[in-house]
Amino acid sequence: MFTKPQRAPRVQRALRLASGTAICLAVSFGLALPIPFLAPVLCALLLASANRPLPFKAAVILALAAMLTTGIGLLLIPVLRYYPNSGVLLIGLGLFVVFRFGLRGGNNLIVTFLVIGLTMISSAGVADFGLAVTVITAMVAGLFLAVLVGMFSHWLFPEPDNAPAPPVAPTFPASEVNRIALRATLIVIPAFLMALIDPATYLPIVLKAVNLGQQSSTTSARNAARELIGSTLLGGLLAILFWCALSLFVHLWMFFLWMLLFALIVARKLYGLNPSPLSPGFWLNSLMTLIILLGQSVQDSAAGKDVQTAFAVRMTLFIGVTLYACLMVYLLEQRQQKQVQGLT
Template identity: 65%
Template sequence: MEFQQRLSRRTLRFAIGTALCLATSFALDLPIPVVAPVFAVFLLATQNRPMSFKTGVAFALVVALTTGTGLLLVPVLRYYPAAGVLLIGLALFLAFRYGLRGGNNLVATFLVAGLTMISAAGTADFQLAMTVVGALVKGLLLAVLMLALTHWLFPEPMNARPEPAARNAQGDPASRIALRAALVVMPAWLLAMSDPAGYMPIIMKSVSLGRQSCGTTARGAARELLGSTLTGGLLAIAFWFSLRFFVHLWMFFLWMLLFGLLVGRKLYRISPTRYSPGFWLNSLVTMIILLGQSVEDSAAGKDVYRAFAVRMGLFVAVTVYACLMLQIFEYRRRVQ
């Protein structure tokens, strides 16, 4: 009974924190408003305690390292593109391997997102790169604030045991998985170099796929990766048509709260399914990215349905490529 109450409390924290972050991000008109709720989803799903001082300092250092490295690599990408691409690939590999070898997965995710988004934006326009830097910093700060707020509203019981640490991949397996994840992210980043503003959601999706591929086997790749992408698309469609009944910021918050509760129940196994928690986590991330971009398209007067179809097609293409990459690495491992 106590364990069930703890899961229910975590579901409430997850749903309310995500909904508040999404509504606040759009209400404040933050640059790239989907960044904050995406970070909030990862934070709320993985942190069952308020962020410690050590973790806060680590995140501050990551912000400085990511923004500094991303901006420093912009001149290299402009004047020495081949060397720049290799450096970005190496940085992605090291970031994923850091997470696999026992490092903070949130730090690794933020490093990957920052390196790809800032460097891609900087090659087109330095001002756009500064906008991305602002979006990442503000988004992370808002997500951390919502984490603290939801833990204050729904604290963990004092006698609750901490979650067991995830088993770390060491040596060659960690390097192989990190290389695979880096190769999953690279094509979307290269595509975004041609139009960073238009393809920024593709980078965010590829970062999510890279993170998800670290814990997915080749046998379940199609179900986990492609299934979560399609489920996220269906959730985004359902959310969009639900929102059309009454378009208001409070309804945006309330619908997000409802969808967050539905996904949270499956994420925390209150309503068990045959799909893993990672499946539902990445389904919600995909929904937020697609939905946020559709809201921005509508505000800009664009054809929302055509833009959604194109974006969904790109999401599926990136996901199919990720599944193929997992199969190739699995085949090479068996041959060796």
């Protein structure tokens, strides 16, 4: 009796990540969900962070995290509106606590939800409560869709029975946790302040800053430019190539197929099927940047805006936020080195 040969675990993971991201993108845009690029971003993060489908307990925890995120964001709206200085300080403290929780072993997806609640929901609500409701709807719908697509992707490309256990996430010394959490907080705060001025324009910048804040936790000053700036530029280049390819024949099925191809190329690098000296975080950040830029361009096109000008402005802002993140990494690491030298 013959048994079907199993693919290598890394092959299954690459196929799972690419197919899940593409399906989630197509369904999200096909159903015209609010902020449609949020669902595939969450799905990519979910599939990249877990090699097994979410158990029921983890799904409940994620749902509770979404409720907590929503509540925190709504409660901070009146504080920001009537006591802006105190509100910004509270959000800065909250970001520090959340990033510290993530560095001490907390789930990255829960950290992302909490940071979105502290920044995107609260900043949107200051300008327009209806916009805050839109962000909440997008987050809840995006989470629900990402979990469903993630389960389907795990069924479609299951983890092999002989797959080794995933490596334990690196832990940071207690003395380093506060410094790295402060660095991530300082990276997100300027984008949040920009969103307070014009939430509709700068909310994608906040999402990019959140991604950079989490990526910076594993980045040193030596490779910050390559990891942060390089992944942002690559994501922008992939978005341009994707847009040009999609322009040949604009259709939802082609949107799905091109996303499947581009995500598969990145996933092969992320899982080491095509060897690369760059870290998995670099490739995941590139994929997320691609999705955010592409999603905004599609929405700009549907709204009749000048796509090229809007993309150029958004890419400039992305690069500016990334350069600022590199500066924070460098300054805080230099400060740490001076303190160590002073003690010795």
